[in-house]
């Protein structure tokens with residue numbers, strides 16, 4: 779990876795996969811300048827989803843969040859570009875689609891604050907942790 783490049787971890791969540799929006803979301807992703815460095819379709823186990831969203835364990839929506847993330851397959855990705863963490867958050871839009879800016883993925887594809895079609899790491903440190911969580915053992919170059 780070139781020095782100025784950064785990687786982030788992204789998910790196309792089960793709501794968007796069920797609605798056949800993988801291709802549309804990947805098109806927006808590539809148009810926003812991201813290189814897809816790894817990609818895997820998988821259905822998360824309860825244990826994986828609980829571990830992944832462990833920081834939210836005490837939140838009232840935790841049970842609903844784990845149910846949602848395990849209800850069907852999702853797409854796990856490693857995305858790369860300059861300033862990838864911040865740029866992917868920008869490309870996704872706000873957590874609640876009602877607050878998301880025009881042209882963002884969540885504005886266009888998300889149903890609600892809970893079923894919001896994509897995930898993105900919130901820091902470079904968490905990107906490294908999340909990439910290791912789902913892509914351990916595979917080579918991310």
Ligand code: ATP
Nearest residue numbers: 839842843872873891892893894896897898899900
């Ligand atoms: P993500 O971590 O999935 O990229 P985010 O960083 O924008 O989203 P977080 O605050 O980390 O938002 O919340 C994690 C996820 O929990 C949200 O994406 C959403 O699916 C769910 N969530 C957050 N707030 C609520 C809420 N008030 N009600 C229901 N679900 C929620």
Ligand code: MG
Nearest residue numbers: 897898899900
């Ligand atoms: Mg988050």
